[in-house]
Amino acid sequence: MHFYESTIITTVDGIHCQVYGNEHPEEGILVKPKYIPTDKISCDFLPYRFISGKKMNRLNLWIDKDELKQYIQTFTGAYSEYIFKSPIHEESPLFFIVSKNNIERIYSPKEGLADLMSMPERDLDEHLKTVAQFVSFILKSGLELKDFGITYSTLMGHYSPNISDVNIVVYGKENFWELMEFLKKNDHPDLRWKTYEEWEAFYKKRNRHVIHKKEIYIENMYRKKSEGFFKGTLFVIFAVENEDETWFKWGEEKYRKLGIAKFEGLVKDNKSSVVRPGCYTISNSKFISGDDSCKDLLIDKIAFYSRDYCMLAYEGETVEVSGVVEEVTPIKGGKYYRVVVGYFDAYLSERKNDEYIRVIGD
Amino acid sequence: MIYLAHFYESILIDTVDGFQCKSYANEHPEGYVIVKPKYIPQDAIKGEGLKYRFLFEKCFVRFNLFAKKDNVNEYLKQFRQKFPDYIHDSKFHDNWFFVVPKSKIKKVHDSRKGLQELLKVPKNDLDKYLTLVVELVELLTNSGVKSTDLGITHSTLLGNYTPGRSDIDLIVYGKDNGWRVLDYLKDAKHSLLKWKTDEEWAEYYKEHKTSESSHFTEEEYVKHMKRKKYEGMFGDTVFTLFTVEEPEETWFKWGEEKYEPMGLVTVKGKVIDHYNSHVRPGYYEIIDGKITDNHGKDMDVDGSLGIKRVVTYSIPFVQQALTGEEITACGLLELVTPTIGDRYYRVVIGYFDAYVSDRREAEFIKSGL
Numbered sequence: 001m002h003f004y005e006s007t008i009i010t011t012v013d014g015i016h017c018q019v020y021g022n023e024h025p026e027e028g029i030l031v032k033p034k035y036i037p038t039d040k041i042s043c044d045f046l047p048y049r050f051i052s053g054k055k056m057n058r059l060n061l062w063i064d065k066d067e068l069k070q071y072i073q074t075f076t077g078a079y080s081e082y083i084f085k086s087p088i089h090e091e092s093p094l095f096f097i098v099s100k101n102n103i104e105r106i107y108s109p110k111e112g113l114a115d116l117m118s119m120p121e122r123d124l125d126e127h128l129k130t131v132a133q134f135v136s137f138i139l140k141s142g143l144e145l146k147d148f149g150i151t152y153s154t155l156m157g158h159y160s161p162n163i164s165d166v167n168i169v170v171y172g173k174e175n176f177w178e179l180m181e182f183l184k185k186n187d188h189p190d191l192r193w194k195t196y197e198e199w200e201a202f203y204k205k206r207n208r209h210v211i212h213k214k215e216i217y218i219e220n221m222y223r224k225k226s227e228g229f230f231k232g233t234l235f236v237i238f239a240v241e242n243e244d245e246t247w248f249k250w251g252e253e254k255y256r257k258l259g260i261a262k263f264e265g266l267v268k269d270n271k272s273s274v275v276r277p278g279c280y281t282i283s284n285s286k287f288i289s290g291d292d293s294c295k296d297l298l299i300d301k302i303a304f305y306s307r308d309y310c311m312l313a314y315e316g317e318t319v320e321v322s323g324v325v326e327e328v329t330p331i332k333g334g335k336y337y338r339v340v341v342g343y344f345d346a347y348l349s350e351r352k353n354d355e356y357i358r359v360i361g362d
Numbered sequence: 363m364i365y366l367a368h369f370y371e372s373i374l375i376d377t378v379d380g381f382q383c384k385s386y387a388n389e390h391p392e393g394y395v396i397v398k399p400k401y402i403p404q405d406a407i408k409g410e411g412l413k414y415r416f417l418f419e420k421c422f423v424r425f426n427l428f429a430k431k432d433n434v435n436e437y438l439k440q441f442r443q444k445f446p447d448y449i450h451d452s453k454f455h456d457n458w459f460f461v462v463p464k465s466k467i468k469k470v471h472d473s474r475k476g477l478q479e480l481l482k483v484p485k486n487d488l489d490k491y492l493t494l495v496v497e498l499v500e501l502l503t504n505s506g507v508k509s510t511d512l513g514i515t516h517s518t519l520l521g522n523y524t525p526g527r528s529d530i531d532l533i534v535y536g537k538d539n540g541w542r543v544l545d546y547l548k549d550a551k552h553s554l555l556k557w558k559t560d561e562e563w564a565e566y567y568k569e570h571k572t573s574e575s576s577h578f579t580e581e582e583y584v585k586h587m588k589r590k591k592y593e594g595m596f597g598d599t600v601f602t603l604f605t606v607e608e609p610e611e612t613w614f615k616w617g618e619e620k621y622e623p624m625g626l627v628t629v630k631g632k633v634i635d636h637y638n639s640h641v642r643p644g645y646y647e648i649i650d651g652k653i654t655d656n657h658g659k660d661m662d663v664d665g666s667l668g669i670k671r672v673v674t675y676s677i678p679f680v681q682q683a684l685t686g687e688e689i690t691a692c693g694l695l696e697l698v699t700p701t702i703g704d705r706y707y708r709v710v711i712g713y714f715d716a717y718v719s720d721r722r723e724a725e726f727i728k729s730g731l
Contacts, residue, residue: 040481048487053476053519055483109421115421118404123414125524156417157522160489 001027001250005276006151006169008107009098013037013079014054016156017098020305021277022241023250027084028099032073032344033059040078041241043071051158061347062206069348090256093324093343107156109149109169117145127154127161127233133190134166134230141182147175151238166235176239176274179313183225193228194221208308211356220359224311226274238307239274247272247279255326261290262322263299263339264360267313277305277342280313280357294325297337301328302357305342309357312351322354367616369395371642372515372533374471377462379406379445380420384515386460386675387643388607389616394450394461398714399425399441407440409433417522427501427608427717428572435718455696456622457713460690471520473513473533481509491599497554498530498596505546509534515604530601540605540640544681547591549557556595563587574678577692577726585731588683592640605640613638613645617701621708624662624695628655629669629709631691633683633729644680645673645710646689646727651707653695661695669695669707672727676712679727688730694721 002296007019008032017031024030035049035056045067046057076083079152084097115134116124124132131154141249146244149169153159153206170176172198194202199218203209221227226237241247265282272279285299302321323341330336367390375383375397383397390396401415401422409423411433427434442449450461477499485493495518503509507646513533517523534540547555556565563584567575575583578658592603607613631648638645651669674680682687693711711725 044484048483050480050483050488050492051521053471053479053514053521055479114421115404115419116416119414119416119421124416125527128416155419156522157416160525 001026002241002246004109004169004171005240006109006149006167006238008034008109008151010011010052010104010107011082011102012104013040014052014104015079015082015098015101016051017096018055018152020096022275023246023248025084025086025088025097025250028097028102030084031096031098033082033096035059036075041071041074043067043074046071055150060342061352065348065350065352067178072344072348088251088254090254093340094345094348096344107151109151109155110146110171111149112155113146114292116150125161127159127164127166130233131166131297132233134235135168136231137188137191137213138168138182140181140186141179142265143170143179147171149240160194162233164233165231166233168237169218170222170233170237170239172241172242173245173271173274176237177271179237180225188230190231191228193225196222207353207356210353212358216359220312226311238276239310241272241275245246247275252331254329258297258325258327258328258337259291259341260294260354261294261297261325262288262320263294263325264288264318264320265299267315267317270311270314273312274310276307276310277303278307278310280304282319288320290322290325297325299325300336300340301338303338303340304357305340305344312357313359318360319357321357322358367394368607368612370473370535371535372531373473374400374519374606375462375467376469376471377448378468379403379466380450381406382417382422383462384458388641389612389614391452391459391461391616393464395464395602396450396459397462398427399448399460401425402441407444409437412628412690417718420521427714427722431722438718439461442499448728454617454619456623457621457715460714463710471515473515474510474535476519477509477512478531479516480514489525491523491528491530494554494597494599495530495532498601499532501550501555501596502532502534502543502553503593504550507534507539507542513541517559518538526598528599530596530599532601532603534603534605536608537605537611537637537641538674541601541637543603544591544605544640547594550695552596554597558588558595558601560584560588568673573723574676574677574726577618577728580688582728586682586729592681593719604642607641613641619701621710622697622699624697624707625659626657626692626724627653627661627695627709628657628692629672629695630654631669631672633685633687633689636681636683636685639674639683640681642677642680643672643673643675643710646683646691648672648689654690655692660700662708663695664697664705667697667705667707668708671706671708672711673708674711674727675714676725678710680701682727683729683731688731689727691727693727694727 001024003024005022008019014037016035018034020032021030038055045063049056082093083124086092153164153166199221263285265285268283269281280302287295321339323339328336371388373385382401382404383399386398389394404421411423450459516531517528567580567583631651633646635647691709693709699705
């Protein structure tokens with residue numbers, strides 16, 4: 001079932017969720033709970049936010065793994081219907097799901113932006129004016145308004161001018177790549193890209209500095225045109241897949257976990273690396289280290305859930321990946337192997353710091 | 363038949379048609395909540411001449427009763443046609459009210475619970491704006507009123523506030539509590555608490571000409587405003603206090619009285635009780651009420667019945683006069699027939715229909731202070 005990633009869903013239990021993929025099981029929509037009310041469960045290790053008249057915990061996957069694990073266990077007890085056991089995975093990774101019955105409201109990035117752009121400019125505050133002006137600029141790419149959306153705090157209305165990012169959604173992978181080309185070639189007086197120093201600061205956060213070689217990482221980031229500043233406000237552009245272009249269909253493949261391993265390989269195709277979950281098709285894979293069960297395997301795909309790895313690598317570049325190795329059995333076609341980075345349960349274990357994708361050269 | 367339908371004033375309600383409304387009284391007809399529609403989706407009715415706001419994924423028309431009268435009239439005409447369920451013709455008033463039928467309520471935003479939730483958030487997880495809200499609440503509880511008798515509303519509650527720009531809107535539950543807080547603020551000291559000076563009120567008067575302020579000289583306006591403590595500054599943020607009535611203390615019960623509109627009048631009288639003047643609707647109990655102007659309309663007024671009350675739905679006229687002061691009011695004269703007790707007259711300022719008639723510019727309440 002198709003449902004756009006980056007859409008926001010509020011649930012009947014007051015949980016604010018971010019849709020976390022474009023393909024979903026029939027049972028509901030796969031999500032990441034973003035804000036969770038504290039009336040049933042509460043965690044001092046997670047940050048608190050006051051949203052929609054409620055004290056909420058913000059689910060930050062980067063807190064200490066043991067504390068996160070404890071919270072997820074409590075969450076599972078309190079909100080068992082939000083945990084999905086995938087029948088297409090022999091051993092289901094952790095998925096969060098919102099069933100249709102539990103949806104209170106769906107906030108559509110596309111409809112939200114269409115409404116925003118219909119407003120007279122005089123009635124927009126500075127943040128919304130920046131959004132509208134940035135969208136007017138990217139519409140010069142030839143894409144249409146219906147190809148764009150806004151999400152997160154801009155969509156939900158709880159942004160703070162000069163603090164909150166602008167999060168733009170592009171509907172369709174082709175459209176996204178077209179927009180990236182446009183942004184490479186076109187300038188605007190209010191547009192600037194992150195400087196080397198700004199990317200360096202970004203690099204130092206989380207465990208990026210442990211994984212990547214600084215110069216290569218910054219170079220990889222620097223060429224991305226999905227993140228920059230417009231009128232001094234940080235913008236991030238996400239791609240979501242239209243129904244006819246998802247790189248897999250839920251239920252058309254089965255997955256069996258074979259182990260944890262590190263491989264390298266040559267990127268053959270990065271067209272689907274702009275979405276979540278994203279995918280790189282690779283060739284010439286080589287086992288580097290990990291479980292013996294994986295050492296004779298040839299990897300065809302790298303799948304990832306973290307946006308950090310979007311558009312990281314291009315065709316012809318060699319990447320190194322560390323993650324869960326899965327045997328994939330399609331309903332039609334032959335078996336193949338893939339490495340997955342960033343299943344939710346990775347954040348609850350040592351895998352949190354061990355999983356990654358990095359470019360190691362041309 | 364007496365209806366006993368209490369619903370706190372100043373509470374936000376989302377309706378199934380996507381409206382955001384604010385309750386506009388504490389007593390309501392059975393099955394309805396009297397409201398002022400605040401935001402109506404643009405796709406429901408286009409708001410020619412009204413302002414737009416982008417809230418929670420949608421473009422809304424901000425329903426402003428003070429917009430150009432022709433625009434308000436036109437909007438109201440469309441509203442009545444498209445959403446007749448949201449207009450209640452009261453058989454007790456021979457007048458109409460905006461309402462939300464209870465069957466159309468999607469969500470009630472609980473101001474009291476919202477504040478309690480906010481107070482539970484560790485201070486280091488609050489932004490500057492919410493930190494101010496919490497500090498202000500802490501200050502107000504020094505009055506002796508408990509935080510459980512306070513609430514937050516509007517953008518403070520919904521979270522769509524803009525730090526540095528949005529007001530802090532607080533509710534005080536209970537009339538005694540309301541006066542306790544207002545009295546406390548007269549002398550309260552806090553490094554962030556500020557009141558407009560006479561000069562600032564004078565400046566405000568010059569810059570914000572409204573139909574209400576047009577009845578006042580600058581000097582009169584400053585005198586009226588400077589003693590009110592329901593609006594002040596905390597840090598650089600404006601705060602507003604709304605007092606609401608508990609169920610057992612509403613000053614009238616819906617259906618206990620019938621009101622017959624007579625026409626626009628200006629009256630003078632002396633305030634003998636201002637206790638109910640800090641709620642919406644609020645009123646001033648008066649004696650020696652005399653009509654000084656019937657605005658050109660002959661009315662069959664029974665001189666043996668007194669004009670006993672000046673009632674206001676308009677927030678600028680709450681806490682406008684104190685006991686012992688002379689009051690002048692211009693509004694709709696009504697003959698009140700209670701189920702029990704004697705008939706009397708009252709003057710009402712700020713009914714919804716006033717905003718689409720000439721009464722909008724005419725109505726006011728002024729103290730002879």
